[in-house]
Amino acid sequence: MLNVTDLNVYYGAIHALKGISFNLQEGEIVTLIGANGAGKSTLLNTISGILHAKVGTVEYLGEIISDEPAQAIVQKGIVHVPEGRKIFAKMTVLENLEMGAYTVNDRQLIQDKMEAMFERFPVLRDRKRQLGGTLSGGEQQMLAMARGLMPNPKLLLLDEPSMGLAPVLVEQIFDIIQDINHHGTSVLLVEQNAHMALSIADRAYVLETGKIVLEGHANEVMNNPMVISAYLGG
Amino acid sequence: MDANQSSPPKLTRRNYSKIIRPIFGILVLGYILWRLYLVLIVEQAYSAEVWVRLLISGLIIGGVYALIAIGYTLVYGILFMINFAHGEVMMIGTFAGYFLFEITKGINVAGAGNPPLSFSDAYPFLSVILAFLVGMTVSATAGYFLEKIAYRPLRGAPRLIPLISAIGASFFLQNAAQLLFSPQVRDYANPQAIARGSGWNLMINESRIVITYTGVLTFVLSILLMIGLYVMVQKTKLGKAMRAVASDKKTAALMGIDVDAIISRTFIISGALAGAAGVMWGLHNGLVHFYVGFLPGIKAFTAAVLGGIGNIPGAMLGGMFLGLVESLGPTALGISFQLKDVIAFLIMIVILVFRPSGLLGEVLSEEKV
Numbered sequence: 001m002l003n004v005t006d007l008n009v010y011y012g013a014i015h016a017l018k019g020i021s022f023n024l025q026e027g028e029i030v031t032l033i034g035a036n037g038a039g040k041s042t043l044l045n046t047i048s049g050i051l052h053a054k055v056g057t058v059e060y061l062g063e064i065i066s067d068e069p070a071q072a073i074v075q076k077g078i079v080h081v082p083e084g085r086k087i088f089a090k091m092t093v094l095e096n097l098e099m100g101a102y103t104v105n106d107r108q109l110i111q112d113k114m115e116a117m118f119e120r121f122p123v124l125r126d127r128k129r130q131l132g133g134t135l136s137g138g139e140q141q142m143l144a145m146a147r148g149l150m151p152n153p154k155l156l157l158l159d160e161p162s163m164g165l166a167p168v169l170v171e172q173i174f175d176i177i178q179d180i181n182h183h184g185t186s187v188l189l190v191e192q193n194a195h196m197a198l199s200i201a202d203r204a205y206v207l208e209t210g211k212i213v214l215e216g217h218a219n220e221v222m223n224n225p226m227v228i229s230a231y232l233g234g
Numbered sequence: 235m236d237a238n239q240s241s242p243p244k245l246t247r248r249n250y251s252k253i254i255r256p257i258f259g260i261l262v263l264g265y266i267l268w269r270l271y272l273v274l275i276v277e278q279a280y281s282a283e284v285w286v287r288l289l290i291s292g293l294i295i296g297g298v299y300a301l302i303a304i305g306y307t308l309v310y311g312i313l314f315m316i317n318f319a320h321g322e323v324m325m326i327g328t329f330a331g332y333f334l335f336e337i338t339k340g341i342n343v344a345g346a347g348n349p350p351l352s353f354s355d356a357y358p359f360l361s362v363i364l365a366f367l368v369g370m371t372v373s374a375t376a377g378y379f380l381e382k383i384a385y386r387p388l389r390g391a392p393r394l395i396p397l398i399s400a401i402g403a404s405f406f407l408q409n410a411a412q413l414l415f416s417p418q419v420r421d422y423a424n425p426q427a428i429a430r431g432s433g434w435n436l437m438i439n440e441s442r443i444v445i446t447y448t449g450v451l452t453f454v455l456s457i458l459l460m461i462g463l464y465v466m467v468q469k470t471k472l473g474k475a476m477r478a479v480a481s482d483k484k485t486a487a488l489m490g491i492d493v494d495a496i497i498s499r500t501f502i503i504s505g506a507l508a509g510a511a512g513v514m515w516g517l518h519n520g521l522v523h524f525y526v527g528f529l530p531g532i533k534a535f536t537a538a539v540l541g542g543i544g545n546i547p548g549a550m551l552g553g554m555f556l557g558l559v560e561s562l563g564p565t566a567l568g569i570s571f572q573l574k575d576v577i578a579f580l581i582m583i584v585i586l587v588f589r590p591s592g593l594l595g596e597v598l599s600e601e602k603v
Contacts, residue, residue, distance in 0.1 A: 050484055074490030086485040088478050099478050102471070103490035151490065 001026040001186055002047070002078075002155060007056035007066075009039075009046050016042045018210040019056070024155070024188055029181050031189040031197040031218070033231055034207035040190040041083055043207070044157045047188075048080035049073040060155070075103050077154035083163065083190075085144040089133030093124055096132050096143055100150030110150070117146040120176070138169040145176065155186045162193045174200055194231035198222045206231075255587060262584050266567065273568040280565060283438040288561045294449045294518065296557020297456030301511040302534030303541065303549035304463060305377075305504030311480040311544040312500050314393060318400040319380055320508060321531015322407035327373035327509030328516045328526050329415060331365040335423040338364070358425035362451070362517075369513035370506040376407075377505025378498055386494070404531075411524035419523040422516040424448065430520050452514040459510055460550050463503070467546060476500055480544075529575075533560075536582050542595025551593060556582075 002024040009017040017039050024030045032040050045051040047058055049070035058066040065073055088096050097117060101110045118125040121142045127135060135143060141161055148156060158177065162170040170193065178200050181187050191197035198204055204221040206214035214221060221227055273279065302324055309317045338354035338361045354361040384403040388396045424430055433446035467473035478486040479496045487493050515530060516522050533556060541552025556578055563577040564570065585593070 048488060050487060069492075070487040071490045071492045074488070080488050082485060082488060086482055086488075088481050088485070090481060091474065091477060095474055095477075098471070098474060099486070099489045099491070102475065147489075 001028075001061060002188070003057075003059040004043075004047070005057050005059070007043070007046060007053050007058065009042055009051055009053050011042075016210055017046065017053070020207075020210070020212055021056075022205050022212060022215065024186060026154075026186055027181070027184070028202045029177070029187045029189060029200055031191055031201035031204045032207055033191060033194040033197060033204060033221075033227075035230075036192075037209070038207040039210040040207055041159055042210075044080055044082075044159050044188070044190055047073075048078060048157060050080075071103070074151060077151075078157065079148045079151060079153035079155070080157040081144050081148040081159060081161065083159035085137075085140045087132035087135065087140045087143055087147075089131065091132055093128045093130055093132060093135070093143055096147050097124075097150055100147030103151050113150055113152065117149065120179075121146050138165050138172075141165060141169075141173060142176075145173075145180075149180065149185075153185060155188065156180065157188045157190075159190045160192060161189070162191065162196060170196060194227070195222075259584070259588060269567040269569075273566060277568070279568075281439055281441075283441045283443055284565065285562070286436075286438055287443050288565055289558070290443070290445060290449065292558035292561030293554070294452050294557070295561060296554035297453050298511045298514050298518075298530065298553075299534045299537045299557050300550045300553025301456050301459060301507045301514075302530055303537040303553045304460070304546060305508050306535050306538040307541070307543055307546055307549040308476075308500050308504050310538070311546075312476065312497055313385070313396070315385070315396045316400065316535065317380075317385075317501075317504070318397070318531075318535075319384070319403040319407055320504065321527035321529075321534070322404050322411075323373050323376050323380065323505050323527070324508040324512040324515070324530060325411060325524065325527030326376045326407065327369040327505075327512030328522050329411065329512075330372035330509065331369040331513035331516050332420060332422055332522045334365045334368045335361065335425075338425075339423045354423070354425040355427070358427035361425055362428065365517075366455075366510055366513050370509040373509025373512060374502045374505040377501040377508070380505075381498060381501040386497075408524055408528070415524060417524060419521050422520050422522055424517055424520075428517070430518070446518070448514075448518040452518050455510065455514065459507060463507065464546065466503075472496075472499060533578065536579065540582055540585055540592055542592030545592070545594045548592055548594035555593070 004023065005021050007017050007020040008015070020043060032043065034040050042051065046053055046066070049065070049068055049072070053066050056066070057064050060076060060078060065076065088099060091099070097114055098110070101113060104110050104113070123139055124143060124146055127139065132140065132143060145158070145161065161173050161177065165173065174196050177187060177189065189197055189201060198218045198221060201218040204216065204218050205212050206221065206227060214224060214227065222232070302320065305320050305323070306317060309315065309320070335354055339352045341353040343351050343353055343356045380403055384399045385396050388399055428447040428451065430448055431444065431446060433444045433449065436443040436445055467476060475486070475491050475496050476499070478489065478491060479493050483493050511530070512527070515526065534553060537552035537556040538549045539552070540556060541548025541550070559581050560574045560578040563581065564574050567577065569577065589595070
């Protein structure tokens with residue numbers, strides 16, 4: 001479904017991604033783990049068209065999308081839920097969801113989708129007229145994910161969905177990610193919480209300073225001694 | 235904070251400003267109150283009809299300022315830059331309306347009256363609507379190309395660079411207008427039905443106040459446009475996308491919003507409002523020349539800052555406030571009317587000394603800064 005080949009991305013003179021290649025099959029949850037500054041968010045930003053690669057391609061459903069602008073990539077069905085949730089703080093929950101559905105023109109479809117989101121995230125229904133900035137961290141993460149699901153993506157890019165959340169909420173978020181996946185959305189998950197990420201993922205890639213140093217099935221990666229010592233704290 | 239929070243404050247620079255500000259404020263406030271006392275209670279030089287007249291003219295000019303100020307605030311809200319060429323966008327609209335009236339004046343309508351009436355006198359309503367449509371369209375187009383040519387190439391540059399480009403664009407447009415239309419001051423050819431100075435008569439204390447048609451038109455239309463803009467920003471998809479882009483361009487792009495297109499539309503809307511203000515200015519004040527946008531532009535910018543730049547209701551409030559202060563201020567303080575600009579800017583300085591973020595702007599607590 002997604003094929004990334006030899007991706008090289010620069011921030012000015014800084015070589016942030018050094019020849020990344022990986023793929024994601026339809027229906028999978030693939031996780032990217034790695035320390036701060038390894039290039040995980042850069043990779044997601046490049047896939048979603050916020051950044052553009054100097055060398056290398058991103059191929060999605062047989063089509064090269066690495067030169068497309070961000071709005072075109074959303075229309076193709078890839079939605080990126082950014083790190084730090086990035087809720088529009090001065091817009092209401094409803095308006096945030098409407099922005100998520102910006103590329104959808106059918107009003108009825110938006111209504112139905114919104115109702116589905118309120119079913120999945122009941123807390124958002126209670127808060128729908130509140131400003132996004134007044135929600136708690138967990139509620140904002142729910143809103144960010146609901147907003148990302150509004151256009152019915154085929155591929156969801158999640159950047160650090162568990163960041164700064166209490167353990168109970170982390171469990172809940174990961175349950176939801178699995179549920180989203182069961183409903184047919186492929187997920188590319190970037191996480192610091194390697195343990196949780198590996199426990200729900202099918203496959204994993206380990207990133208270090210802009211390079212992929214390890215890849216494999218999630219259980220293999222979880223049992224790799226290097227991963228255990230570096231990311232699983234043991 | 236650390237332990238020295240409880241120690242007595244030292245006279246650092248910041249503390250000086252804390253002392254100077256209230257002293258300055260009390261002095262200015264004292265002066266204003268003293269002048270008000272002298273003029274209103276001791277001298278009682280002006281009767282009610284003078285005040286009503288000033289109030290009306292303040293509301294009219296305030297509406298015009300508010301429309302232009304919205305343009306500054308919309309652009310600032312999205313790009314964090316001051317579009318100093320905005321006054322020139324208004325000037326272009328004023329000229330577009332002027333030429334429309336010249337054309338409609340020149341067309342004789344066959345068989346209507348003797349001597350034959352011109353189109354603008356025969357159909358004043360229609361020609362005024364046409365003038366506003368043309369003025370708004372031309373200004374909107376000007377705003378669109380202004381952004382495309384002068385600002386878009388500088389999108390990633392430091393914030394000072396587009397500001398300089400804006401000042402350059404302002405001079406360019408002024409001089410281009412001077413070359414194209416000559417430096418002469420021209421008279422706006424209003425349709426007969428809304429000739430300048432004609433209007434409804436109002437009697438107060440045996441003296442006559444004229445509520446001009448052009449004034450009423452200006453005020454009502456500016457209020458309608460402001461309501462329309464507010465509803466557009468709050469309720470429509472475009473308005474919501476504008477707010478999303480203003481709050482976070484990157485996330486807006488991730489929603490599938492074409493950020494460049496929204497920025498273009500923001501300039502189109504700002505331009506259209508400035509164009510409407512320009513035609514109002516021409517109809518009500520009657521003069522048009524290449525420099526006509528400069529002072530309203532600067533005043534409206536002041537109004538936008540006064541209301542809290544980036545805040546749309548703030549710009550409306552700031553515009554009205556500035557119009558009223560400028561109109562009532564000199565008389566209320568017993569100062570020559572020619573000093574109205576001085577008063578307007580002085581009031582702005584005083585307000586900004588106490589509320590640097592403007593009347594409705596967000597207050598950043600000093601501790602956080």
